[in-house]
Amino acid sequence: MTTKYNNVYIEDTYTVCGNYENDGPLSEYFDLKHEKDLYFGEKTWEKAEVKLLKEAVDGIIDKKKIEEEDIDLLISGDLQNQIAASDYMARDYNIPFLGIFEACATSGEGLLIGSTFVESKNAKRVLVTTSSHNMVAEKQFRNPTEYGAPKHKTATFTATGAVAILLSNKKSKVRIESSTVGKVIDLGTTDVNHMGAVMAPAAGEVIYNHLKDTKRKPDYYDLILTGDLGIYGKDILKDYLMTNYNLDISSNYNDCGTMLYDIQKQPVFAGGSGPVCSGLVNFGYIYKEMLQGKFKKVLIVPTGAVFSPTFTFQKESIPSIANAISLEVVE
Template sequence: MTNKYNNVYIKNTYTIGGIYESQGPLKKYFDRLYDQNMYFGEKSFEKAEIKLLKDNISYLLKKVNFQESDIDLLISGDLENQIAASDYAARNFSIPFLGIFNACATSGEGLIIGANFVDSKRAKNCIVSTVSHNMTAEKQFRNPTEYGAPKHKTSTFTVTGSASILLSNEKSKVKIESSTIGKVIDLGITDVNHMGAVMAPAAADTIYRHLTNLKRKPEYYDLILTGDLGFYGKKILIDYMKEQYHMDLSKVYDDAGTIIYNLDKQPVLAGGSGPCCSALVGFGYYFKQMEENKIKKILYVPTGAIFSPTLTFQKESIPAIAHAIGLEVTNK
């Protein structure tokens, strides 16, 4: 399903990066850095993740000089069980709340829902947020954090950070022009250490449908940015697009997971992942590039492996999803 929007604008964004992100190449593009430790003054990693999101939304409101009552809707999601970080952060705000989950594609799902509310004039201002914390994700999906089991080189490293995007019907520099909702794609891969391979077919399907539905070529966009395929997933996507759909993405394509970190120097294996990986790169770095007119059209494609550790142990393969959101610079 592909939609076009007429009056959905990104008024502003606020991004917070953690320790590893502040050692990466995008450090200066984040609005704030929490780079002292992984606890941010809280007692547990889960509480730290809640604080990260709570602070992020408060700072965004302050940045645009808005009251809570000016916001019609808050949409948020994260990787914790019961999307706990979003739920517990949202209780601090008197804003109607929708909690969503699409694993690492959560920001895409949020933007599509928010854009539809704003486009249909049911909401004037809507905040779409997402948060992820490396340590809670490790605890949730893998071994205890201090265990430090050796990992495969294809596995990715969950980003610590949070991003909030304020959608509005008031005209501003960057608009959301179109979107395509992804299908759940499962090619039968069961390797939890190779999420890039799991998610690449989902990204390929969404990108292909988005481009054909709108009768566009990949070069229409200055950049097609996937969420967190990582170093190997990125190569897989380029090959897969060529083989399966006869499209050459290599000129305009990049992956957020390989941009957010310095892959040669940081201990992040195949690159970054997590719902905040795509959001930090897309709305911390590229949003600012768009505001400065350095880049005009971006297809933002956050990718998510929507799997449950329980079902993985029960030998089920891993389903994946990707949503596409077209961002364009307006003439304002």
């Protein structure tokens, strides 16, 4: 399903990152950087993630000099069970709230829903936020954080941070031009250490459908950016689109997971992952470079493995989802 928007603009964004992301090549694009540890003055990892989200919301409110009442709707999601980071963040704000979950594709889902509210004039301003925390994800999905079992080459590293995107009907430099809702795809991958292979077909399908619906060629966009496929998932996606649809996206395609960190020097294996991985790259680096005019049209495709460890233990393969959102510089 592809929707075109005439009236949805990104008023501004605010990005918060942890120390690993601060050591990465895109550090200069982030608004608030934590350098010391991953607790950020809190007692537990879970509370630390709530703090990140609150810093993102406070950050954008301060940056735009607005009040909580000026925001009609807050949409947020994260990786914690019951999207707890978002829920516990939202209790401290006097803003109507929608909690959403599409794992690492959450920012895309949030933008889709937010854009619909703004386009239909039911909301003037919608704030979309998402977060992830490396240690929370390790504890919840893998082993205790201090255990540190050897990782596979194809494993990815959950990014730490939070991002807030303020959508508005007021004209600004970057607008959301269209979006395509993806389908849940499962091509039988069961390896939890190879999320790139799990998610590549979902990204491939939504990119193909978006281009077909809008009758565009890949080179219409300056960049097509998937969320967190990692270095191997990137190759799998290119191969998938070529084999299945004879579609070559290699000239302007990249993956946020391979851009957030210095993969050679940092201990991130195949690259970054987590909802905030694509969030930080898209709304730190890409958005700010769009303001500068480096990119004019960008298709962002946050990717998510929507799985439950319980189903994985019950030998089910892993479903995945991706949505495509077209960002455009307003001339």
